[in-house]
Amino acid sequence: xxxxxxxxxxxxxxxxxxxxxxxxxxxxxxxxxxxxxxxxxxxxxxxxxxxxxxxxxxxxxxxxxxxxxxxxxxxxxxxxxxxxxxxxxxxxxxxxxxxxxxxxxxxxxxxxxxxxxxxxxxxxxxxxxxxxxxxxxxxxxxxxxxxxxxxxxxxxxxxxxxxxxxxxxxxxxxxxxxxxxxxxxxxxxxxxxxxxxxxxxxxxxxxxxxxxxxxxxxxxxxxxxxxxxxxxxxxxxxxxxxxxxxxxxxxxxxxxxxxxxxxxxxxxxxxxxxxxxxxxxxxxxxxxxxxxxxxxxxxxxxxxxxxxxxxxxxxxxxxxxxxxxxxxxxxxxxxxxxxxxxxxxxxxxxxxxxxxxxxxxxxxxxxxxxxxxxxxxxxxxxxxxxxxxxxxxxxxxxxxxxxxxxxxxxxxxxxxxxxxxxxxxxxxxxxxxxxxxxxxxxxxxxxxxxxxxxxxxxxxxxxxxxxxxxxxxxxxxxxxxxxxxxxxxxxxxxxxxxxxxxxxxxxxxxxxxxxxxxxxxxxxxxxxxxx
Amino acid sequence: xxxxxxxxxxxxxxxxxxxxxxxxxxxxxxxxxxxxxxxxxxxxxxxxxxxxxxxxxxxxxxxxxxxxxxxxxxxxxxxxxxxxxxxxxxxxxxxxxxxxxxxxxxxxxxxxxxxxxxxxxxxxxxxxxxxxxxxxxxxxxxxxxxxxxxxxxxxxxxxxxxxxxxxxxxxxxxxxxxxxxxxxxxxxxxxxxxxxxxxxxxxxxxxxxxxxxxxxxxxxxxxxxxxxxxxxxxxxxxxxxxxxxxxxxxxxxxxxxxxxxxxxxxxxxxxxxxxxxxxxxxxxxxxxxxxxxxxxxxxxxxxxxxxxxxxxxxxxxxxxxxxxxxxxxxxxxxxxx
Numbered sequence: 001x002x003x004x005x006x007x008x009x010x011x012x013x014x015x016x017x018x019x020x021x022x023x024x025x026x027x028x029x030x031x032x033x034x035x036x037x038x039x040x041x042x043x044x045x046x047x048x049x050x051x052x053x054x055x056x057x058x059x060x061x062x063x064x065x066x067x068x069x070x071x072x073x074x075x076x077x078x079x080x081x082x083x084x085x086x087x088x089x090x091x092x093x094x095x096x097x098x099x100x101x102x103x104x105x106x107x108x109x110x111x112x113x114x115x116x117x118x119x120x121x122x123x124x125x126x127x128x129x130x131x132x133x134x135x136x137x138x139x140x141x142x143x144x145x146x147x148x149x150x151x152x153x154x155x156x157x158x159x160x161x162x163x164x165x166x167x168x169x170x171x172x173x174x175x176x177x178x179x180x181x182x183x184x185x186x187x188x189x190x191x192x193x194x195x196x197x198x199x200x201x202x203x204x205x206x207x208x209x210x211x212x213x214x215x216x217x218x219x220x221x222x223x224x225x226x227x228x229x230x231x232x233x234x235x236x237x238x239x240x241x242x243x244x245x246x247x248x249x250x251x252x253x254x255x256x257x258x259x260x261x262x263x264x265x266x267x268x269x270x271x272x273x274x275x276x277x278x279x280x281x282x283x284x285x286x287x288x289x290x291x292x293x294x295x296x297x298x299x300x301x302x303x304x305x306x307x308x309x310x311x312x313x314x315x316x317x318x319x320x321x322x323x324x325x326x327x328x329x330x331x332x333x334x335x336x337x338x339x340x341x342x343x344x345x346x347x348x349x350x351x352x353x354x355x356x357x358x359x360x361x362x363x364x365x366x367x368x369x370x371x372x373x374x375x376x377x378x379x380x381x382x383x384x385x386x387x388x389x390x391x392x393x394x395x396x397x398x399x400x401x402x403x404x405x406x407x408x409x410x411x412x413x414x415x416x417x418x419x420x421x422x423x424x425x426x427x428x429x430x431x432x433x434x435x436x437x438x439x440x441x442x443x444x445x446x447x448x449x450x451x452x453x454x455x456x457x458x459x460x461x462x463x464x465x466x467x468x469x470x471x472x473x474x475x476x477x478x479x480x481x482x483x484x485x486x487x488x489x490x491x492x493x494x495x496x497x498x499x500x501x502x503x504x505x506x507x508x509x510x511x512x513x514x515x516x517x518x519x520x521x522x523x524x525x526x527x528x529x530x531x
Numbered sequence: 532x533x534x535x536x537x538x539x540x541x542x543x544x545x546x547x548x549x550x551x552x553x554x555x556x557x558x559x560x561x562x563x564x565x566x567x568x569x570x571x572x573x574x575x576x577x578x579x580x581x582x583x584x585x586x587x588x589x590x591x592x593x594x595x596x597x598x599x600x601x602x603x604x605x606x607x608x609x610x611x612x613x614x615x616x617x618x619x620x621x622x623x624x625x626x627x628x629x630x631x632x633x634x635x636x637x638x639x640x641x642x643x644x645x646x647x648x649x650x651x652x653x654x655x656x657x658x659x660x661x662x663x664x665x666x667x668x669x670x671x672x673x674x675x676x677x678x679x680x681x682x683x684x685x686x687x688x689x690x691x692x693x694x695x696x697x698x699x700x701x702x703x704x705x706x707x708x709x710x711x712x713x714x715x716x717x718x719x720x721x722x723x724x725x726x727x728x729x730x731x732x733x734x735x736x737x738x739x740x741x742x743x744x745x746x747x748x749x750x751x752x753x754x755x756x757x758x759x760x761x762x763x764x765x766x767x768x769x770x771x772x773x774x775x776x777x778x779x780x781x782x783x784x785x786x787x788x789x790x791x792x793x794x795x796x797x798x799x800x801x802x803x804x805x806x807x808x809x810x811x812x813x814x815x816x817x818x819x820x821x822x823x824x825x826x827x828x829x830x831x832x833x834x835x836x837x838x839x840x841x842x843x844x845x846x847x848x849x850x851x852x853x854x855x856x857x858x859x860x861x862x863x864x865x866x867x868x
Contacts, residue, residue: 012790015797067668068841074834075667080791088669088788136790424792451795 003031004039004101005134011150020150024158033185034102040188041180043155045251047144051111052119054082054143060120064127065089077471080419083139087132097129108141153392163189168203168391176200177253199245199253201236202273202319202327203391207381207398215362215382215401223385225335226357226365227316228377229400231289231487232279233296237261237313237351239272240323246278246313257298258311260350267349268341271323275389276315276354283347286314286376289501290489314354315342316381319389327389331397334389365401372403373530378486379403405484406530408518409509411439412479415461416472418446426458426473429505431483433496435520439477442496442523448484448505457508480512481505488523488531496520498527533609533627533634534660536826536849541636541660545629546609548577550636553852560611562638563622564589564703567854577604579613581649581736582621585703588732600649616640617651618806619704620733626654634658635820639855641805642812645675646711647738648704653819660826661817664807664855665785666835671809678783678804679712685781685800690718690757695778699764699798701856702726704806706761707733707740709783715741719755722746723762723771752776767798785809785856807856817844829853 010023028036041047062072072089079085099107104126111119123142127135140146156174160167173188177199218224234249235258244265246255255261258278280291291309295301318338319326326334335356342353357380359365369380379402387397410431418427428446432439449457457479467474484506491499535542540552548558555572562568562578564585569578571590578586580597587595598604600623604611608630613623618639625636635656644650682698689696700706702725710730713720720743722730727745734740744750746760752774760775767780780798785805787793793801807830808816817825817839825846827836832848839846 013793013801014799016799065668068838071668071834071838075669078667078831079669079789084790085669088671419791422791422795425795 001097001099001101001104001134001137003027004035005137007039008137009133017154021154021158021161024150024155025161028159028162032100032102034180035100037180037183037185037188038101038105040155040159040174042141042146043150044152044174045146046179047146048105048109048141049112050142050144051108052123052142056116056120057082057086057123057139057142060123061086061089061127064124065091077417077419078424080422080424083143084136086127086139087135090127090132090135093130094128104138105141159189165189171203171391172200175203175251198240198243199238201238201245201247201251202275202325202389204234204236204249204275205317205390205398206393207383207400208393208395210382210399210401215365215399218382218399221359221362221365225332225383225385226359226368227354227381227383228357228372228375229379229381229402230277230279230286230314230354231376231378232277232286232292232314235276235278235313236319237264237274237276237315238320239265239268239270242270248278257295257301259301260306260311261313263349264313264351267345267351269322271320272341273318273320274313274315274338274351275317275319276313276351278311279314280309281312281314288376288489289487311350313351315351316354317389330386330388331383332385369401369403405486405506406488406526407482407484407506408433408523408526409480409512409516410442410483411477411514411517412457412475412481413439413441413477414472415457415475422454424458425454426461427454429481431481432477433518433520433523434514440496440520442494442498442520443483443485443500443503445481445483445503445505449508453508477514480509480514480517482507482509488527490527490531496523498523498531533629533632533658534636536851540851543606543609543627543629546606546611546627548606548609548611549573550625550627551638551853558606560625561586562613562616562625562636563619565619565639567852568638579621579623582623584732584736585621585729588728614654615649615652617642617644617648620647620649620707620736620738622648624652624654626656632657634660635822637661637816639664639806639853640808640816642808642816643672643675645708647707647733648806651816653816655819655821657822658824658826659817659820659822660828660849661813662807662853662855663813663827663830663832663835665805665809666813666827666831668810670785670788670805671811672785672788672803672805675712675804678802681800682709682712682781682783682802683714683717685779685802686713686759687717689779693756693777695752695757695775696759697767697772697775697778697780698759698761698802699767699780699782700726700761700784702763703729705783705804706730706763707738708804708806709761710740710743713741713759718757718759719744721750721755721758721760723760723766725763725766726761746771750774764796805856829855 007023007027011020058072062069076085111122156167156171159170176197236247238245244262246258246261248254280287295309318334357368372379382399382401384397410433412429413432414430415426416428418425430441430444432441461475464476465473483503485500485503487501488498539554539556541550548560549556550560551562551568552559553570557574559573560577563582569586576593576595580599583597598613600613600615610628612626616622616624616638618641624638627634633656635654639662640651642651686696700709706726722743722745730740764782766772781800781802782796782798783802783804787801788803823845825839825844826849828849828851836846836848
C-alpha cells in the first residue's frame with residue numbers, strides 16, 4: 001500500500017504529463033501483480049464495493065479526532081474532499097504497517113460480513129497505522145472515488161511503456177466487463193488473447209470539436225464524409241456467439257436498459273460490432289433528447305416507457321464483421337460495408353443506418369448545418385474517408401462541427417462554494433431572468449469562467465452577501481452573465497417552467513446592467529422554438 | 532471596555548490609541564510589519580524595536596517610536612506592553628491594562644518556535660483578541676524539520692536533474708524562514724527583489740541568513756545551474772520567472788495542507804509551512820492566557836467561535852480587515868502571511 005500511496009502522491013503532486021506517465025510506468029514495472037491489477041482496475045473506474053457508509057466514516061472520524069460532528073461537517077466543504085478531511089482530522093498514527101494494496105482491499109472486502117462494531121474497530125485500527133497521505137488513499141478505497149486526473153489514455157500509455165506492448169492493443173484489452181476477481185494480471189495484460197471475453201467492446205474513437213476553426217482548414221471536401229451529430233447516447237452493439245451486448249461510451253454495459261436492441265440478433269449475424277447512437281425513435285425519425293432522458297439511469301424499463309420512447313441504434317460505423325476486426329480498414333470502406341449490411345433490414349429492425357449527408361462544397365455543408373436543430377441533431381460529424389477507427393481521441397480524422405449553443409443573459413442571484421480544487425472559491429451560481437420587477441431563478445451553472453474570474457467573483461460575493469441560507473448566499477443582483485446551453489425543455493420542477501441542458505457561463509457581461517438581462521418571456525420564446 | 536471595535540480598527544478609549552488600524556488614525560500601535568496590519572497614513576506609530584526596521588523599509592518616512600519586548604508604557608489611562616508572537620521577526624502581541632483589567636491583542640501568531648522569530652509567549656489576560664486563520668481541526672502542522680527535509684530533498688533532486696527549483700514564499704517572514712532551513716551545499720540560492728530587500732533589512736538587524744544572490748535583469752539563469760529561486764508566490768507564473776527553465780515549482784504555506792488548494796495553485800509541490808498557529812496551537816494559546824472572553828478576528832471565525840462557546844468560553848466574532856495568510860495570494864495580499 002505504501003508503494004501505491006507513493007504513486008498516488010506523485011501523480012497528485014505533479015501537473016506534468018510526462019512525470020505522471022513515468023511514475024505509472026515505474027509502478028507497473030515494479031509492483032506485485034495483484035497490486036498492479038487493482039491499480040488498473042481503480043484507475044479505470046472499477047472499485048471495490050463500498051463496505052461502509054460515509055455517514056459512519058464521518059462519525060467515527062470525528063469521534064476518533066475528539067471533535068463534535070458538526071465541526072467535522074463544517075470542515076469538510078472547506079477541504080472539499082471527504083477522504084482528505086478524515087485523513088487530516090485524525091490524530092497521528094500510533095504504529096506502522098507494511099501490507100500491500102491487494103491485502104488491504106481483501107481486508108476491506110472481508111468486512112462485508114462483519115457486524116458494525118467489528119467494522120468500526122477494523123477501520124479505526126487501519127487509520128491508526130497510516131500517515132495522512134496513506135489514510136487519504138485508504139479512505140478513497142473505502143468511499144470509492146478515484147478521480148485524480150489520470151485519464152485512461154495516460155494509464156494505458158504508461159502500461160504500454162512498462163510492458164513493451166502496443167498501446168491500442170492494451171486499450172482494447174482493458175475494455176469490457178472484467179474485475180480483479182474475474183481475471184489476473186497475466187490474463188488481462190500478457191496472455192495470448194484467443195479466449196477474449198465475448199462482450200469486450202472496442203475503445204471508442206472520439207472526435208475533437210472544430211471549435212472556432214472553419215471546415216476549409218480540413219482541405220478538399222472530397223476527402224471527407226459528413227453525417228448528423230445526434231443528440232443521443234453513443235453506443236456499441238456487439239453481436240457475438242448468439243448473444244448481444246450494448247456498451248455506452250462511458251464503458252458501461254447497458255444491455256438491459258435497452259431491451260429493444262436484443263432483436264438485432266434476428267437480423268444480423270454473430271461476429272458483428274456496430275458503433276452508433278442510441279436514440280428514441282418515433283417510427284419515422286429521432287425524438288428529442290428529452291424522451292430518451294427518461295430512460296437514462298433506469299436499470300429496468302417499465303412497459304409504458306418502452307412504448308412512449310422506444311429506442312433504436314442509429315449506426316454509423318462497422319467495427320467487426322464475420323468476427324473480423326475492421327478498424328484498420330478505411331472509413332469509406334467500412335461505411336460501404338455497413339450500408340450493404342443494413343440496406344435490406346425491415347423498418348421494424350432496431351438498427352438503422354445514420355444517413356450520410358451529400359455535399360460538394362464546405363458551403364453546402366454550412367447550409368445543412370444551420371438546419372441541424374430541425375433534424376433534431378446537434379450539428380455535423382466530419383470523418384476523413386481514409387481514416388482508421390482510432391482508439392480514443394486523436395486529432396485530425398474525426399471532427400465535431402456543432403451548432404453554436406443557445407445563449408441568454410441572466411442575473412446572478414445566489415452563490416455557493418465549490419469543492420475539491422474549487423474549495424473556498426464561489427463557483428456554483430444560480431441565475432435568474434427578469435419578470436417585471438421580479439427575478440425568477442431558472443438555472444445553475446458551475447463552469448466556464450477562468451480561475452482569475454472565479455477569484456474576482458469570490459471576493460465580490462464575500463462583500464455583497466445579502467443573506468445566508470446554510471452554504472448558499474444570496475447576493476446583490478448586480479452581475480449579468482451570458483449563459484450558454486445545448487437545449488431547453490419544459491419542467492414542472494422549476495419555478496421558471498423550464499430546464500436547460502448543459503448550462504455554463506459563457507461570458508461575464510461586465511458591460512450589461514441588470515435592466516438589460518433577458519426576461520422570462522424571452523426564455524419561454526426559446527422553449528417554443530427549441531423545446 | 533478596555534478595547535472597542537471601531538470602523539477604523541481596535542480602539543483603546545483610556546489611552547486614545549488604535550491597534551493595527553485599517554484607516555488613518557492619530558496613534559497606531561502595530562503588532563508587525565505585514566501590510567494588513569501595518570498600514571500607511573497614521574500620524575504616530577509604536578512597535579517593537581525589532582519590528583521597526585521592516586516598518587521603516589515598508590512605510591518610508593513615518594513618526595515611529597519603539598519599545599522592547601516586555602517594556603511597559605503608560606499611554607493615558609492604559610498600561611501597554613508588547614510580547615513575542617512568534618509570527619515573524621519582531622512580531623508582537625499587545626497587552627493593554629486599564630484599572631486592573633487586561634486585554635491582549637494577538638496580531639498574527641505562531642506557537643511553534645522557528646529559527647528566527649522571537650518565540651511566542653502566552654500572556655495572561657481577561658480578554659483575548661485572537662486571529663484564527665487556520666481555526667479548523669484539519670490544520671495541524673508537522674514539525675518544521677519535515678518541511679525543511681522535503682524542500683531540501685526536492686531541491687537536491689531538481690538540481691541533479693538540471694532543473695531550477697522555483698519556490699514561492701511570502702517576502703517577509705516565510706521567505707527568511709525557508710532560507711534558514713535550506714541546505715546551501717545543494718546549490719546557489721537566488722532571490723526575487725521583494726524577498727532580497729527584506730533580507731537586507733533583517734540581516735542588518737543581525738539575523739543569520741545564508742548567502743543569497745539577488746536576481747537582477749542582467750542575471751543569466753544558466754550561470755547558476757541547480758539554483759533554488761525564492762520569490763513571492765505571485766511571481767511564480769510571471770514573465771520574471773520564465774528565465775528559469777526548466778523549473779519545478781513549489782509553494783510554502785499552511786494552505787498547502789489542502790490538496791484542493793495545492794491543485795488550484797497548480798504548483799508541482801506544496802510544502803506545509805505556516806507562520807500562523809495551527810488548530811492545537813490556537814487552542815493551547817487560548818488556554819494559556821486564562822482569558823474568559825475570546826474575540827476571533829480573522830480566519831474561520833464563525834466556526835472557531837462556535838466551538839469555543841461549546842467548550843465553555845465566551846467567544847465572539849469581530850469583523851476586521853485583517854486577511855491572515857492569504858489563500859489566493861494576489862499582489863495586494865502578498866505580504867499577509
